[in-house]
Amino acid sequence: MSTEFEPNVVAFLCNWCSYAGADLAGTSRTHYPSNLNVIRVMCSGRVNPLYVVNALQQGADGVLVSGCHPGDCHYMEGNFYARRRFTLLRELLEYVGVEPGRFNMSWVSASEGAKWKDVVGEVTKKAKEAGPFKQFRRAKINW
Amino acid sequence: MNNKPKIGVYVCHCGVNIARTVDVEAVREFASRLPNVKVVRNYAYMCSDPGQLLIRDDVEKEGLNRIVVASCSPRMHENTFRKTLAAAGLNPYYLEMANIREQCSWVHEDREEATAKAKKLVYAAVAKARLLEPLYEKEVEVEPASLVIGGGIAGIQAALDIANAGFKVYLVEKTPSVGGRMSQLDKTFPTLDCSACILTPKMVDVANHPNIELLAYSQVEDISGYVGNFDVKVRKKARYVDVDKCTGCGICAEECRLKGRIPSEFDMGMGKRSAIYLPFPQAVPAKYTIDPERCLYLTRGKCGKSPKCADACTAGAINFEQQDEIVEFKVGTVIVATGFDTFDPTRKPEYGYADYDNVLTGLELERLVSASGPTGGNIVLGEGENAFVPKDIAFIKCVGSRDKSVGNEYCSRVCCMYTAKLAHLVEEKIPGANVRIYYMDVRAFGKGFEEFYDRVRREGIRYIRGNPSEIFKRGDKLVIKVEDTLAATPLEDEVDMVVLAVGLEPRKDAREIIDILRLSQSADRFYLEAHPKLAPVDTATDGVFLAGCAQGPKDIPDTVAQAKGAASSALVLLSSGKVKIQAQISFINENTCRGCGYCVEICPYGAIELVTISRMGNPVQVGRVNEALCKGCGACAAACFSGSAQQKSFMDRQILPQIAVLGVMR
């Protein structure tokens, strides 16, 4: 077994597009790294930006939020709000010294199983490059 | 009541689909050590009857009260297992699924990695399952009636379908008569059948149908409520004619002092009418209306010694005292079929529509070629001594469509074909006419369209590829400045008549319905459907459907098809009589809500409103969710600073433990 650093990525997927896209990747038997674990929510607009901070704090080395392409939101507008929130959150995270590769967002539709595979590959690679997240990781600080 | 979580975890092999890559026994063993987990089992096919029976037995024997199924995607079998829970006497929302097939065993090859991930996913599901709460799907009754807004062909068709199924329909039409745009057309492409001949019977059916209440010359003022229970307020504008007495004989119009002096809307201003009028001969209802903005008596309070119409009306139907009337009723569903406006070509001043009499729009030409039109079907320009029959005729396509400069990026879908149709009719009516069509592209995509386009070209109509830059007058002629882009030559084409194939636009007053029904607009400003592919007649508001050009430009068959679709969607609700309300909806903790209204702004369904409550005697404003309107997207929850807005089954306190597990577990 290699002792190479394997990042831990937490992903928030909307039920209608991205989660379905991820299911399609499975149905099509595409293969991708196992570093990413999914939390299903109904809409990317449901993802509270503090989830991302919390995930980093709790041990994630990378976080992904994925929703429907703009205009395709099952709830019409959720991903537009998400886009604003996470654009700002990303700026804030980088500003305090979180590496740019750690937080990502993607639009993956229900038909884009192949894109999902690429996205997983990409965010895993970026998190790997950034290394273990230490800045404000909660675990065992001051224990 | 002991509701301490007792969780049963069921790990599915899915034959070998999961078991080949995931060590299900290891996952089972791992899960058995997790907090609150009482029972863990492996089974070949959890979704099979024996699989489901396992759960039911354990619930009964072990007293389980939360179930985690680690199997395929919840998008696949969540409903299956919810039913299993219900059958076992558990609330169906005590279920959480771990997707270890689509998002684990099928996408990972390494058995160790896949097993590790499956454990994590199971743990995350257990962590959430501990905190699940029971949810209840509420049902509301559906009022067995429907409102159709707009009396064009879309509204007529939808109304007839619903009425024929046995439900009451209120058909509201803004103008004095149903019929809409289709009634103004002469022939329809590509079959060239007479528009009026196929439309009029339907109009009459609407008027006579026992289930249809036609509210012509009326406007929707307000709609409140939610799916199944909309409260509608309609303003019936005063016609100043008692419709019960009016026989439609028309003597009043003959007698009117303003006879022949008011441009007829129906004839696009080219024909003339009286102040009391029937918009067109086949109008339904065949009742006269007094134009309150023109009638001398209504505008000046005086019409000679006495209004001639009233004097002439033997039925005594004229009533200048008539007032607008508000009609209120309840419906279960609403169909919006408000149609379109044609593009106003004065917004393209280079085409000289405002400057030159002989520049017409397609719809104006339509009236000219119509036998019921102002010229009796003869294409004659000018009046009196100057009247002439044009010989050189040019059409310009895509006027106001596919044109970012006027804000319309979309294709209007009908202009290519109506241009071909009109060109054909011109050729037919003016022997020897020299007709050419300036175009960017020809889109003849429908049934019989390409054949018709081909026929028209064979009839000698010239298609010249080029987008004219200017039209100006030279002597008696109109000159079109254009570059033939296929020949790469600049042209100055002298013609007698230019027909602008204007595109379709949303109604100028489209906003009104948006505000009333909380609809959205797509980028093209037409009403937005719930899903462009899979819910093309639905809207974001449950129970509200779209038909016809209100949703986007389309031709008559598409309009009718969509109207039938909207009607059948409405009928699903009407005939079942009940509608289920989502269970996984949002709620707001009124104790902690600060009333900032972010959720109200964000909710795409207008499901949240601010209400004033008393907090220890102090009036405070808080958000409140209308459960019938909420669709459970959770956008409010993400926007809420105080965490007061939450989505059931996706509450912060349920998601944070999932994050913790996925983060902490390596």
Place this chain on the structure above:
Amino acid sequence: MDMKKVRKEKFADFLATLAEQKLYAPQKVGESLRFAPVTDSGKVELEMSNTTVPPKSVFFPQTETLYRYEVGNTEIQQPAMGGVDIVLGVRPCDARAQVIVDSLFGWDYNDPYYQERRKATVVGLACNKPCVNCFCLSLGGGPASTVGLDLLMTDLGDAYLLQPLTEKGEKLLALAGETVETAAAGDREAAESLHGQAEQMITRKVETAGVAEKLPGLWEHSLWQETANSCLGCGICTFLCPTCHCFDIQDEVEGLEGRRCRMWDSCMFKEYTLHASGHNPRPTRRERTRNRINHKYSYFVQKFGHTACVGCGRCINYCPVNIDLVEILRQVKEAL
């Protein structure tokens, strides 16, 4: 006990003799001063008015693990206790404050975590220039008070005079060896003169006599509401108070590992008295403000015989809205 002195150029060497010990001294953390473990003697900051965070943070850390456990396992592991040998640079007011806090942690229960740290040697630093809001004189202290100290340092300009007060203080000086020298004749007088000058600089005064007795009678007095009007309800006054000692106990779990810990709490927070039922016996800032003053100047006096205030002035210096304890006490005094 012999007085010594350490020349400033030798101060680093002096600290080096304590290198084996776990030494805490004022240092800049972020943008403010507090007591922190010394890893680099160059970072020790003694040219200060006082630390923002009082040295109570050493003896009674803001967050402290009491024990650790695994979820589902009844065994607990206790962390190592102690970890502090010397606390250097403590102002006399803060040293007196710690003695006040001692009575709390050794009253009905001897708190081992606290007591273990209190075994540390406390090296004081006399104030040559008290701050604007110091009023220690009114509370029985002073710029060179020795209460709670094992050794008192006085800044003589080019050297620190070292005055051992206890055996622990002597021991520390013994360790210092060659880095310190015997104080010269006149050093003591110089120090005393500085102490006297410092006392002169203290202009703020409170009259504490009778306050404890009077406070209960002012329960419904309007001064509490007037004070609370501008109060933000933050924790500055209590967190920075060297005698405030309230704490909360929480279990914090990460995955399957957990710990029980305690952390400072503040009676100025709404949650402080919030019951699980939702009832809050101190529902507004008025009650909370009243409680803070009553606790320091009445309840504590009744229980332990002395006020829980040493006049360090921090609550006044740092209050963002100029709520001034001296002023409140004046109002209490004047109230009818």
Place this chain on the structure above:
Amino acid sequence: MVNVDKLKEIARETISRDDVKYLIGWRQGTYGFRAAPYFMSTPEEAEELIFSPLCTNNLATYLTLAEKLPVPRGQEPDSRKVALLVKGCDSRAVVQQLVEQGISRERVLVIGCPCRGVIDQKKVEAKFPDVREAVSAVWDGDTVVFNLPGGSVAVPRQEVLAGKCLTCRYPNPVIADVTVWEEVAVWGSDDYVDVRELEAGSPQQRWGFWEEKFASCMRCYSCRNVCPMCYCEDCVLDRLNPQWIMRSVNTAENTAFHLARAFHLAGRCIECGECERVCPVDIPLMKLNRKLTKEVRDKYAYEPGVDPEAKPLQASYRPDDKEDFIL
């Protein structure tokens, strides 16, 4: 220009009105270069009112901080207005509170005080370290004059004004029922130089900048409590269920707290600088807030607290919002 007598007169009139509950202004503090918030309910109290370079506190906070006491059965809640003195920056807080419906317009009477900048107490204390008694100050041209015990000293504004005042673009109230004196000319502009400086570093450098600062936080919540935009009944950041942030005070929890606080202020911070001013351990919080203010301005051309009719930034979107980082 600053006619305090006029201000007192207006205050007296205002407080005499039947429909005004109390008036919040400033008065001289108890020591040094301080002013203190001042709650007045009688006309006589107006005598103590001041408006000077010492008046740093943003009193708009008190509009939302005011506790609603239980109304005894059978009594009507007090619906009288609160009158409030505002500087330019403070007035933006009032506007934003209106946007977010934290207050209702008819319950507030805004008395506008065009302002020439308030002091940074630390800068002044560094200049006059030995001053112990309460000192008043006035504006005079481009200086601030301190009436020290030994005589008045004029100091150029640049040397003593708070950082936010040096880049101030809103010295005049953007909302007011009465404006006490004529507007002052705008002198500041803001290029977010401080933010850009930090942005230029590497992630390691940026974290290096923040780490110790966040580590030094005691979570006294003064930054949150003083903020005129933070007025939730129950703040998520110290809630126990769900617990977003543990009570433990350490770098991880403190950082999460500050990120969450800053994010909650995205598109809402009106840059009154109070959080930074009150921080007892001097965390440069405005440097954090201003990052988002800058992004909000650059990306969405949005500025909070200037238009009471505006939609909140986080509750609106444009279909063509930038999305260059999205995969």
